[in-house]
Amino acid sequence: MAKIDIARKPNESALAYHKRIVYGKLVDKTLGDVDYTELSELAYGQSYSSDVARRMFYGSKRTLELISAEEASKIDDVNILSELDEKMIELRKERQKFYDQRNAFNKIVRERSRQEELNEIIVDAIHNGELPRLNYERNIIEPSSNDLLVSLNDLHYGAVHSNYWNEYNSDIAKDMMANYLDRIINIADTHNSENCIVWENGDAISGAIHRSIQITNKENVIEQVMGASELIAEFIAELSKHFRTVKFVSVSGNHSRIDPNKDNALVDERLDDLIEWYIAARLQNFENVEIGAGEKIDSTMYLIDIRGKNYCGIHGDFDGSASKVQSLQTMVGRPVYAVLSGHMHHNKVDEVQGVKTVMAGSFLGMDDYCVQKRIYGKPEQMVCVCDENGIVCHYDIPLTK
Numbered sequence: 001m002a003k004i005d006i007a008r009k010p011n012e013s014a015l016a017y018h019k020r021i022v023y024g025k026l027v028d029k030t031l032g033d034v035d036y037t038e039l040s041e042l043a044y045g046q047s048y049s050s051d052v053a054r055r056m057f058y059g060s061k062r063t064l065e066l067i068s069a070e071e072a073s074k075i076d077d078v079n080i081l082s083e084l085d086e087k088m089i090e091l092r093k094e095r096q097k098f099y100d101q102r103n104a105f106n107k108i109v110r111e112r113s114r115q116e117e118l119n120e121i122i123v124d125a126i127h128n129g130e131l132p133r134l135n136y137e138r139n140i141i142e143p144s145s146n147d148l149l150v151s152l153n154d155l156h157y158g159a160v161h162s163n164y165w166n167e168y169n170s171d172i173a174k175d176m177m178a179n180y181l182d183r184i185i186n187i188a189d190t191h192n193s194e195n196c197i198v199w200e201n202g203d204a205i206s207g208a209i210h211r212s213i214q215i216t217n218k219e220n221v222i223e224q225v226m227g228a229s230e231l232i233a234e235f236i237a238e239l240s241k242h243f244r245t246v247k248f249v250s251v252s253g254n255h256s257r258i259d260p261n262k263d264n265a266l267v268d269e270r271l272d273d274l275i276e277w278y279i280a281a282r283l284q285n286f287e288n289v290e291i292g293a294g295e296k297i298d299s300t301m302y303l304i305d306i307r308g309k310n311y312c313g314i315h316g317d318f319d320g321s322a323s324k325v326q327s328l329q330t331m332v333g334r335p336v337y338a339v340l341s342g343h344m345h346h347n348k349v350d351e352v353q354g355v356k357t358v359m360a361g362s363f364l365g366m367d368d369y370c371v372q373k374r375i376y377g378k379p380e381q382m383v384c385v386c387d388e389n390g391i392v393c394h395y396d397i398p399l400t401k
Contacts, residue, residue, distance in 0.1 A: 006031060006042060018043055022060045131230065134237045136286045141244040146392065147195040147306060148188055148243075149384040152204075153342035154362030157231065158224035159206035165366035166379060166400065170227060176363055176379065176399040177235055183397050184383055185242050191385050196243040197293070197306060198236060200250040201342045201360070202315035204228040204275050225271055229278035236279065240289050247293035249304050250276050251315050273299060297332060307388045309337035316343030316359070325352045337390055345370065345377030347396045356391060358384065363399055 294304030338356035
């Protein structure tokens with residue numbers, strides 16, 4: 001028979017050794033053949049008679065069982081607490097999700113309510129105001145081989161400033177528009193142009209997105225929307241007398257967003273949208289005027305066909321780098337001949353990867369924000385002559401004499 005090792009093992013605690021001896025004798029029977037008297041000296045440190053040792057062993061077995069049960073209970077308690085902690089964490093996460101969703105929903109409701117309120121205010125102002133009647137005059141324009149592409153970018157109506165570089169306010173904006181109109185008609189006469197496409201690619205109003213702008217604005221945003229809309233409507237009404245058709249396309253800019261924080265602002269919640277709606281209402285009886293022409297991809301992008309070529313319009317705040325040109329073609333899903341943009345407040349014609357890029361300036365010129373950011377731009381717009389081959393030539397039109 002193999003000799004049984006009943007010596008205490010290295011690193012074995014006294015309790016573990018005691019349990020191994022007692023359980024070996026009474027439970028797993030590995031020490032069943034060893035006499036109680038011999039085992040008592042190992043388990044208790046001294047020898048007892050077989051009868052006394054037997055009773056002591058059974059007493060130890062009961063005590064060890066109670067200790068094991070208590071330890072198991074503690075482990076169960078720890079497991080239960082751990083499980084409860086996990087459930088509490090999940091519950092808090094779900095509750096936070098609910099709060100976030102509710103806050104996002106409430107924000108959307110507030111923005112939509114604000115937009116609807118603005119619509120109602122403007123509708124009331126149109127109905128109750130004394131706006132001049134815009135009369136449509138039928139004209140006869142002979143067909144020709146070219147059209148004019150006329151920019152009307154970054155009007156920033158409502159802004160007021162006077163500095164070393166230039167002066168600007170709503171009255172000056174009206175004078176600039178009148179002078180610009182004369183130049184457009186002269187160019188049309190020179191080239192015998194048939195149709196006119198007016199592209200207003202955002203920031204028609206000054207808005208209230210910067211603290212410096214809020215201080216220097218002459219009109220509040222409602223007055224800005226109405227003033228800019230009426231000025232543009234009168235501009236288009238006058239153009240309609242000199243062209244077979246006048247088409248108006250537009251996108252929203254960054255200055256018209258309702259929420260000053262650009263990270264929180266909703267793309268489709270911008271006051272520029274009201275301007276196109278207002279102009280359409282004012283010019284609804286003009287038979288040769290089309291407001292919202294072309295294909296509106298969304299509020300930030302449109303496509304307009306001019307003599308068989310696609311021109312893509314954007315504001316420029318989302319598409320500043322030249323690398324975005326190919327992205328725009330991918331987004332619209334067809335070849336683009338030219339990209340029309342504003343935002344940077346200066347005229348520039350270029351070509352990127354075979355695509356024309358046409359950037360038009362602003363009416364505003366140098367305001368306090370431009371000075372602080374060291375952004376230079378003089379008041380100017382651009383007129384392009386377009387035929388079936390694309391842009392034949394372009395005119396940089398200074399808006400100040």
